[in-house]
Amino acid sequence: MGKKLLLKHDNIPGINTYEVYRQRGGYASVEKALKTMTPEVIVEEVKKSGLRGRGGAGFPTGMKWSFLAKPPGVPRYLVCNADESEPGTFKDRYLMEKIPHLLIEGMITSSFALGANTSYIYIRGEYFYVARVLEKAIEEAYANGWLGENILGTGFSHHCYVQVGAGAYICGEETALLESLEGKRGNPRIKPPFPAVAGLWGCPTVVNNVETIAAVVPIVNDGGDEYAKIGIGKSTGTKLISASGHINKPGVYEIELGIPVEEFIYSEQYCGGIRNGKKMKAVVAGGSSVPILPADLILKTAKGEPRLMTYESLGDGGFQTGTMLGSGGFIVMDEDTSIVKNLYTFARFYHHESCGQCSPCREGTGWMEKILHKILDGHGTVADVDLLWDIQSNIEGKTICPLGEAAAWPVAAAIRHFRAEFEEYVKNPKSIKDVKHYYRLREKV
Amino acid sequence: MVNNKNLQFSPESLALCKKIMDRYPEGKHKSAVIPVLHIAQSEFDGWLSVPAMDAVAAALNIKPIEVYEVASFYSMFNLRPVGKCTIEVCRTSSCWLMGAEDIVAHIEKKLGIKDGQTSADGMFTLKTVECLGSCGTAPMMQIGASYHENLTFEKVDTILDNYKSNGKRKTYTDLDYKNTL
Numbered sequence: 001m002g003k004k005l006l007l008k009h010d011n012i013p014g015i016n017t018y019e020v021y022r023q024r025g026g027y028a029s030v031e032k033a034l035k036t037m038t039p040e041v042i043v044e045e046v047k048k049s050g051l052r053g054r055g056g057a058g059f060p061t062g063m064k065w066s067f068l069a070k071p072p073g074v075p076r077y078l079v080c081n082a083d084e085s086e087p088g089t090f091k092d093r094y095l096m097e098k099i100p101h102l103l104i105e106g107m108i109t110s111s112f113a114l115g116a117n118t119s120y121i122y123i124r125g126e127y128f129y130v131a132r133v134l135e136k137a138i139e140e141a142y143a144n145g146w147l148g149e150n151i152l153g154t155g156f157s158h159h160c161y162v163q164v165g166a167g168a169y170i171c172g173e174e175t176a177l178l179e180s181l182e183g184k185r186g187n188p189r190i191k192p193p194f195p196a197v198a199g200l201w202g203c204p205t206v207v208n209n210v211e212t213i214a215a216v217v218p219i220v221n222d223g224g225d226e227y228a229k230i231g232i233g234k235s236t237g238t239k240l241i242s243a244s245g246h247i248n249k250p251g252v253y254e255i256e257l258g259i260p261v262e263e264f265i266y267s268e269q270y271c272g273g274i275r276n277g278k279k280m281k282a283v284v285a286g287g288s289s290v291p292i293l294p295a296d297l298i299l300k301t302a303k304g305e306p307r308l309m310t311y312e313s314l315g316d317g318g319f320q321t322g323t324m325l326g327s328g329g330f331i332v333m334d335e336d337t338s339i340v341k342n343l344y345t346f347a348r349f350y351h352h353e354s355c356g357q358c359s360p361c362r363e364g365t366g367w368m369e370k371i372l373h374k375i376l377d378g379h380g381t382v383a384d385v386d387l388l389w390d391i392q393s394n395i396e397g398k399t400i401c402p403l404g405e406a407a408a409w410p411v412a413a414a415i416r417h418f419r420a421e422f423e424e425y426v427k428n429p430k431s432i433k434d435v436k437h438y439y440r441l442r443e444k445v
Numbered sequence: 446m447v448n449n450k451n452l453q454f455s456p457e458s459l460a461l462c463k464k465i466m467d468r469y470p471e472g473k474h475k476s477a478v479i480p481v482l483h484i485a486q487s488e489f490d491g492w493l494s495v496p497a498m499d500a501v502a503a504a505l506n507i508k509p510i511e512v513y514e515v516a517s518f519y520s521m522f523n524l525r526p527v528g529k530c531t532i533e534v535c536r537t538s539s540c541w542l543m544g545a546e547d548i549v550a551h552i553e554k555k556l557g558i559k560d561g562q563t564s565a566d567g568m569f570t571l572k573t574v575e576c577l578g579s580c581g582t583a584p585m586m587q588i589g590a591s592y593h594e595n596l597t598f599e600k601v602d603t604i605l606d607n608y609k610s611n612g613k614r615k616t617y618t619d620l621d622y623k624n625t626l
Contacts, residue, residue, distance in 0.1 A: 075470070085576060087538050087575070087580065088539055088576075090578040090579060090580050090581055092578075093579075118470075120468075124578070125479075125519070125521045126521070126578065126587060126617075127578065128590040128618065129590045129591070129592070161468045163476070164480055164483065165479065166479050166483065166519035166521040166522055167520035167574075168518065168519050181476060182473070182475065183479065184514075185514055185518040186518060186519075201470065242580060244580035244581045244583060245538075245539055245542050245580075246542060250580070250582070250583075252581065288537070288538060331538055331542070331580070337542065341541075342541070342542070345538050346537070348537075348575075349575045349576065352520075352575050353575065
């Protein structure tokens, strides 16, 4: 059984309430941080822990924190990115819904480390009911003296607010999120300046994912070194993985970074194997944006070594034969799945979610969706497959924010690994009709 | 359908707007535009007419265009009238893998409407939407603030029949959200 840091108590009844959470040692990190540590020491501990941003990019959190500008007299802000919208990812929702106080505790401790007296949790609009859960937790935290003025008599004051979005994937990009929080359209900003220098209302701001902020709690409680003992190399600690698709046990799992992918997919402790006794065809390992890999490449690297659940091992082989850990959105597809149709749902998604600021992304995503639609309608040609490749390569790296790459990578990977399926569709359109485009619900176990 | 030239927020809603505006530093109250648009949408029949958006602009003391440009960007804001219950079925990868297309087809047949249309009795509007973060419990649909997960045809039938017999409007700000903000 792997060690659990965040979801240790997720099955305890009433853990969403203050009393039960406090009984289980909740808010200890706030007490420890405010009474016995300085902000600099906490940042040092986070650096030592090797914690990397859990939203998808995997940037070292301690380093991000140390970039925060501290001009005198200017307020600093901590903003929690709870705009979880990456297809295949639902870990933050689980965490916030089950253990809301863990996030609030992390917000207070992290804000103390950053010298922020105000923080905002920007949550996607569709999670309205989760926002409600968080608000309740915040009320309880205020009532018990963990939020407000002069917390624990230490002179540190902090206020935390929940801000709901209104349905825009792009607001998960940190500068778009800040724009949205300022009451504008979610158009990403050109960087630099980075939010650490000029973020929310032009003030120094740190934007961190829900899971990242929650992970600060065990790091402060047990020390950065203790946290870094878990995992392999630069992938330290635990990670929440959202498992979905054709597996026996979909859900959110907290894993120690470094377990083999094969164990994660097939062991009873985690996904429990492919449902209906089918074979695995492909896996999207880190949310829709990361390259899809065929079954053999997800289980073993091109060199034949077992693939592990770490940032490095999943990335082994670059995009030619590897992928990314990303947000940990693990989508498993069985042998009957049409990769082309799945790609179509991704292309449609990115077309819908492109903010429209940069032409390559705005036009390219729609163009790719149309071509895939044409292929699935039985009118595709081999030239269309080449055109798809051409379009995606012209989006990548030519946009303000990474949505362009996120839209291009899945297309590139699907063609790279499953070109035969595309060619079969365009050469023999009748074969599309034989493909099960989707699961019949009747077959559901 | 409300389409008055001048829409006014109720006193409770105005008090709530004020409370939301207080979350931000002096002069940064424009940040409240998205939460207040949500309030407007639930108060004014589930959609944002131009007068409804003007009411938001007035409440926040900002220019109407600053409200229009935001409302038109985000997919949860309806700029056209909708039925009392908007059924939003997720259709992206994981949900599609688990049969979202079947769910959509089933609802279309049951209600006699297509994706994007409203039923003749004004009760339901059907929408297909992108990933709602419920991939492990796919297929799913959202109605108002409620997530309905692990759907089967029978489950969809029961849920929709319940909403229909209840007959009430469902909005994102359900669940006593308004009273506690």
